[in-house]
Amino acid sequence: MDMSQFFTTNDYFSIIPAVMLALFGCAILLFDFLIFPDPRQRKYLLIFVVLAEGFTGFSLFRQTSWLAAQNVPDLSGFGGSITVDGFSIFFNWLFLIAALIVAVVSYKYLENAGEHHGEYYALVLFAQSGMYFLAAGTDLITLYIGLELMALCFYILVGFLRSDKRSNEAALKYLILGAFSSGFLVYGFSILYGLCGSTKLADIAGAIAQRPAWDPMVFLALTTTSVGLLFKISAAPFHMWAPDAYEGAPTTITAYLSVASKAASIAFLLRIFLGPFASARETWEPLLTLIAVLTLTIGNLAALNQTNIKRLLAYSSVSHAGFMLLGLIAGNETGIKGIAVYIMVYTFMNLGALLVVVALRRANIIGEELDDMAGLVHKSPGYAFLMLIFLLSLAGIPPTAGFLGKFYIFESLIETRHYVLAAVASLYAAVAIYYYFKIVRSMFIREAPENEPALATTFPLRIALGVSLAATLVIGLYPQPFLEIAKSSLLVR
Amino acid sequence: MHPITTAHYLALSLALLLIGTVGVLTRRNVVIILMSIELILNAVNINLIAFSHMWQHATGQVFAIFVITDAVAEAAVGLGILIALFRNKETVQADEIDLLKW
Amino acid sequence: MDQHLLSIILLTPLAGLAVLLFLPGKNKDLIRIWANLVGFGGFLISLPLVSRFQAGKPGYQFEESVDWIPALGAHYHIGMDGISLLLIMLTTLMGSIAILCSWNAIQERVKEYYAMFLLLQVGMIGVFLSLDFFLFYVFWELVLVPMYFIIGVWGGPRKLYAAIKFFLYTLAGSVLMLLGILTLYFQHHQQFGFYTFEIAELMKLNLPLGLQQWVFWAFFIGFAIKVPMFPFHTWLPDAHVEAPTAGSVILAAVLLKMGTYGFLRFSLPLLPKASMDQKIVQILAILSIIGIIYGALVSLMQADWKKLIAYSSVSHLGFCTLGIFSMNPNGIAGSVLQQINHGISTGMLFLVIGIIYERRHTRAISEYGGLAHVMPKFAIIFAIAMLSSAGLPLLNGFVGEFTILQGAFEANPIWAAFAVTGVILGAAYLLWLYQRTMLGQVTNGKNLTLHDMSAREVALFVPLIAWSIWIGVYPKPYFDVLRQPVSEIVQRVRPGYYSGPVQNASIPTVPSNGGAR
Amino acid sequence: MLIDTVLFYIFAVMVLIGAILTITRRSAVHSAISLIVSLLGVAGLYLLQQAEFLFAVQIVLYIGGIMVLFLFVIMLVNLDQAAKERQFSGGWMVALIAIGAAGAGIGALLWRGFGSLHIPAPVLEGTPAGLGNTEQVADSLFSTYLLPFEIASILLLVAVVGSVIMAKKRI
Structure with a gap:
């Protein structure tokens, strides 16, 4: 039998980054106990992560140049199960950046928390390979399995501090709610499959376009699928897991979860809503509008009286999800580009903010409460300044990058005449200042407690923070190249 | 008596989905919540098999295999986490897991 | 030199800030000297503007334009006309004075303090120079952060509350303003097929009245909070009372003018139909008048020296907005001049309060009395500041x-x-106020030992007093500078104003043909 | 045909009764046994729809694998205590709303008739004759769905690693 019909060059090209990730993940698992039995040697495992990301990045780069050389917009492999296009490559760069940064700063954190390293890095890579399929998948089964691969890795990573009750609890809650919602998601998928007898997104889009508005089957598929998708991006009222998972997880994983997992879920959401459900817009637009307003309201109001920084950032990330949904509601080119820009800047600023929280954890201080930040400017002025920039960016104050994301979202709402939504969103942008500046106030205005050690800084952490800061400022001050990258990711053509 | 159609299967799966949802939302015992999630996944599978039969191809069955695979994986990890938690805390009641606000 | 003069003025404080960050934090005097050098240097560099500015030349001068974000149509486009010339001079002068007056007052976290001031200076200058709406918005928001810290870190007992209130109010206004900007931006794309934030381009828009009204209200909220106009003024007394002296000075002298400047530069020229709409003009004029009278009445009742001046700002800014919405050359030119006057005289008043506060650490009016006997120099300077603010002829306030x-x-x-x-x-x-604090016998024993103003303190006032007398005695150069930009605004809003044979006395009777071509 | 109809109703009742018992029994062991009944009913439905391979998978994997896992955990973590305690959490409000909404949906569905669903009548291209169910599944699984099959292998690896990490006392 001729194997080439099963595994063509296109197939190879379409999955090579994910293969790299999975291979290195397995390699780490093997080397962890075969080659490096001595715990002190285990820091060399980081080299594998860096190598894995290097090869993945190289593969992504090859994909880009291949597409450019062939002058085609996309490349699909495995009989249409997966499609590599500007969209998937854009999102995969985000995952790569997040995973790499998270992995390199985790070493010291795990050391402090007294946890094992090997499986941790492997799971980070496996999760990233799941995200790869979320961003590139164009088949219900591929998307579903990719989603589950990512989610399963995160359930374990959230609970990675096994001796910490908060971590256990967070993992369990996240797993229960996650499995519950993906049950709904796959229920919706089963109906989508039933509607047209195919699992390819393109076929489904065609079948749905032929059905009348408010068709009960489409409606059922839409609502159940939406429950799953909205859960993953932590939109209200399906956001309950986010504050718990963010708080209980190791802070490095909180960063990974809030950035990469959210980006992957947004990519997934866009694939579904701009693919199969594109023609059912009049059904889902009012639904999503309601969800978006609710998300903004709950995210912003609940953040107001949080005292735990991770929890506060969790609610803030809920409200960011609301902003991104607004881009989808507007739905024009500006809106979709806005989501891409938003998630790009969000990646850097939220990573940065959480990395500062990572640095707060030292010898025997957990460092997640607002009080732990008190007077930070006296002890570690550099970190306080970094945090200030990231918070300003999260709040969307120019000239930081965060403003650009909000700018596009507002612009798309104005263009599509959603004036009321724009006004509501802009007022919540002002509300957000209040809680972000609670952290600023704690850092800059309150006095530091006596005899507290300075922050734990490691070389990788400083590099990672530097990258996040540079990106946040450069995207804010000279966004032109980044806007072009985001534009290359457009799904609507 | 009407012949059994795909719609009958759909109604049955909808009912099962509903029961599973109620179980997840109301029970305190985490093990039973996990079982309720299995019910939901079985509702999905009923749909898939019915549609697979209707379209006369095996795609739905393949999908169902993946759903079962996922159910296995989730159950294994979920029960693992449960054991870790039980070791630290000695409870399996969902609303006693309250260090973080539920 | 000329073609980059404005950029140099804009970037001087920023460069100074960059150097400041590398100075050793322990050496407070070095930091002070450097910050003062930068502040004074900024003023000196802006002086050539006065001689090189050509009054009566239409359009903008010293323009610079570079593409910034082509994807958005945002440009680094700066330039100035007569209105911005005056405000820039006010900014650079008041900036250097505010920095100088902090010498003794600020003893903690000195480096951060001056860093914030220099950053604030960049933002304020940028606001008055921007001819691109995106650039304007960036500078507009940039001002908030340093001001938050100046109030929040070096302020009085309720500084946290005042700082966040200031931030929230202004931000809420400015995001709504952003929506207005974006509406214009999008409409321009609709009508001309390309995206741009250039104000000159946006002025070509032909918008229906209804849309103009919406955008006008969006701008109004942003600018009115900043001014502050009557119902939006509540943040101002808090911010003023809690801010350190230099913060109050710069807040009153420059920051508030950003709002009135916004009306003149954006609301009126970009939205001429809405600006001439009867209802809108009447509402705004009435709000201004309420502001004038309310601010004055509340000032009368204050027991706190600084709060009294803060409320007087509400009243004075009411005059400025009333002038703008009179929509005629006198009103608008007077308004701009009054903005400068308010900057000078209220700046002086806050400096006066700062000086006495440094000595007694209280601002309660009842604590003072008969200070003129103890501090004669102080009494004279306070008298001049007070009379200039009250509008005595031959001093600046009267002219405005x-x-x-x-x-x-x-x-x-x-x-x-x-x-x-x-x-x-x-x-x-x-x-x-003057009578209660300065005249009569010294009633409070603590006041007997106060020492009079030092040479440095007097030096703060010399330029301000000189300026205020100049405007009061010979205001013609100011009106010359303002004539051209003001007539451009009036021409834009009321195209028939200058050609009409007889000018009607009041706006309501003018046929509302604004904007129609 | 009649026998199919009767069998469908028998299995459907098994599924539903089993499911209701699963979520209402106080004891987790009873719940587990009820769940097995429900899963057996589902397996029966697979048979009715000529999915013999799935039937086998359901019996072996689900009932043989997952349920054993559940029972094992129930034995491991002592649930005697739990059985005496309050059975339901405070989530009944949400549940009530969910039931109401879904019940209304099902009611509307039954009232308007199944025809309203517009389930498409497929154009039957003719089944690949001579292929048994298992062959069909295998054919599909290893050609069209090769990619998810490969991803599933990583998924299972992660599940193994994860459950080991979580359940072991010290690594």
Whole structure:
């Protein structure tokens, strides 16, 4: 039998980054106990992560140049199960950046928390390979399995501090709610499959376009699928897991979860809503509008009286999800580009903010409460300044990058005449200042407690923070190249 | 008596989905919540098999295999986490897991 | 040199800030000297503007334009006309004075303090120079952060509350303003097929009245909070009272002018139809008059020296907005001049309070009395500041208020009648304040040992007093500088104004053909 | 045909009764046994729809694998205590709303008739004759769905690693 019909060059090209990730993940698992039995040697495992990301990045780069050389917009492999296009490559760069940064700063954190390293890095890579399929998948089964691969890795990573009750609890809650919602998601998928007898997104889009508005089957598929998708991006009222998972997880994983997992879920959401459900817009637009307003309201109001920084950032990330949904509601080119820009800047600023929280954890201080930040400017002025920039960016104050994301979202709402939504969103942008500046106030205005050690800084952490800061400022001050990258990711053509 | 159609299967799966949802939302015992999630996944599978039969191809069955695979994986990890938690805390009641606000 | 002069002025504080960050934090005097050098240098560099500026030349001068974000149509486009010239001079002068007056007052976290001031200076200068709406918005928001810290870190007992209130109010206003900007931006794309934030381009838009009104209200909220106009003024007393002296000075002298400047630069020229809409003009004029009288009445009742001046700002800024919405050359030119005057005189008043506060650490009026006996130099300077603020002829305040009243009378005599009561009340609360604190016998023993002003302190006032007398005695150069930009605004809003044979006395009777071509 | 109809109703009742018992029994062991009944009913439905391979998978994997896992955990973590305690959490409000909404949906569905669903009548291209169910599944699984099959292998690896990490006392 001729194997080439099963595994063509296109197939190879379409999955090579994910293969790299999975291979290195397995390699780490093997080397962890075969080659490096001595715990002190285990820091060399980081080299594998860096190598894995290097090869993945190289593969992504090859994909880009291949597409450019062939002058085609996309490349699909495995009989249409997966499609590599500007969209998937854009999102995969985000995952790569997040995973790499998270992995390199985790070493010291795990050391402090007294946890094992090997499986941790492997799971980070496996999760990233799941995200790869979320961003590139164009088949219900591929998307579903990719989603589950990512989610399963995160359930374990959230609970990675096994001796910490908060971590256990967070993992369990996240797993229960996650499995519950993906049950709904796959229920919706089963109906989508039933509607047209195919699992390819393109076929489904065609079948749905032929059905009348408010068709009960489409409606059922839409609502159940939406429950799953909205859960993953932590939109209200399906956001309950986010504050718990963010708080209980190791802070490095909180960063990974809030950035990469959210980006992957947004990519997934866009694939579904701009693919199969594109023609059912009049059904889902009012639904999503309601969800978006609710998300903004709950995210912003609940953040107001949080005292735990991770929890506060969790609610803030809920409200960011609301902003991104607004881009989808507007739905024009500006809106979709806005989501891409938003998630790009969000990646850097939220990573940065959480990395500062990572640095707060030292010898025997957990460092997640607002009080732990008190007077930070006296002890570690550099970190306080970094945090200030990231918070300003999260709040969307120019000239930081965060403003650009909000700018596009507002612009798309104005263009599509959603004036009321724009006004509501802009007022919540002002509300957000209040809680972000609670952290600023704690850092800059309150006095530091006596005899507290300075922050734990490691070389990788400083590099990672530097990258996040540079990106946040450069995207804010000279966004032109980044806007072009985001534009290359457009799904609507 | 009407012949059994795909719609009958759909109604049955909808009912099962509903029961599973109620179980997840109301029970305190985490093990039973996990079982309720299995019910939901079985509702999905009923749909898939019915549609697979209707379209006369095996795609739905393949999908169902993946759903079962996922159910296995989730159950294994979920029960693992449960054991870790039980070791630290000695409870399996969902609303006693309250260090973080539920 | 000329073609980059504005950039140099804009970047001087930023460069100074960059150097400041590398100075050793322990050496407070070095930091102070450097910050003062930068502040004074910024003023000196801006002086050539005065000689090189050509009054009466239409359009903008010293323009610079570079593509910034082509994907958005945002440009680094700066330039100035007569209005911005005056405000820039005010900014650089008041900036250097505010930095100088902090020498003794600020002893903690000195480096951060001066860093914030220099950053604030960049933002304020940028606001007055931007000819691109995106750039303008960036500078507009940039001002918030340093001001938050200046109030929040070095402020009084309720500094946290005042700082966040200031931030939230202004931000809420400015995001709504952003929506207005984006609406214009999008409409321009609709009509001309490309995205741009250039103000000159946006002025070509032809928008229906209804849309203009919406955008106008969006701008209004942003600018009115900043001014602050009557119902939006509540953040101002808190911010003023809690801010350190230099913060109050810069807040009153420059920051508030960003709002009135916004009306003149954006609301009126970009939205001419809405600006001439009867209802809108009447509402705004009435709010201004309420502001004038309310601010004055509340000032009368204050027991806190600084709060009194803060409320007087509400009253004075009411004159400025009333002048703008009179929509005639007198009103607008008077308004700009009054903005400068308010900057000078209220700046001086806050400096006066700062000086006495440094000595007694209280601002309660009842604690003082008969200070003139103890501090004669102080009494003279306070008297000049107070009289300039109250609008005594031969000092600056009179010229501004008089011109505004002329303009208001031309628009609607009733407005002028109400506004005049504000002038009277203004004289009342200021004179009464002076009487209670300076005249009579020294009632409080603690005041007997106060030492009079030092040379450095007097030096703060010399340029301000000189400037205020200059405007009061010979205001012609100012009106010359303002004539061209003001006539451009009036021409834009009321195209028939200059060609009409007989000018009607009040706006309501002018046929509303604004904007129609 | 009649026998199919009767069998469908028998299995459907098994599924539903089993499911209701699963979520209402106080004891987790009873719940587990009820769940097995429900899963057996589902397996029966697979048979009715000529999915013999799935039937086998359901019996072996689900009932043989997952349920054993559940029972094992129930034995491991002592649930005697739990059985005496309050059975339901405070989530009944949400549940009530969910039931109401879904019940209304099902009611509307039954009232308007199944025809309203517009389930498409497929154009039957003719089944690949001579292929048994298992062959069909295998054919599909290893050609069209090769990619998810490969991803599933990583998924299972992660599940193994994860459950080991979580359940072991010290690594």
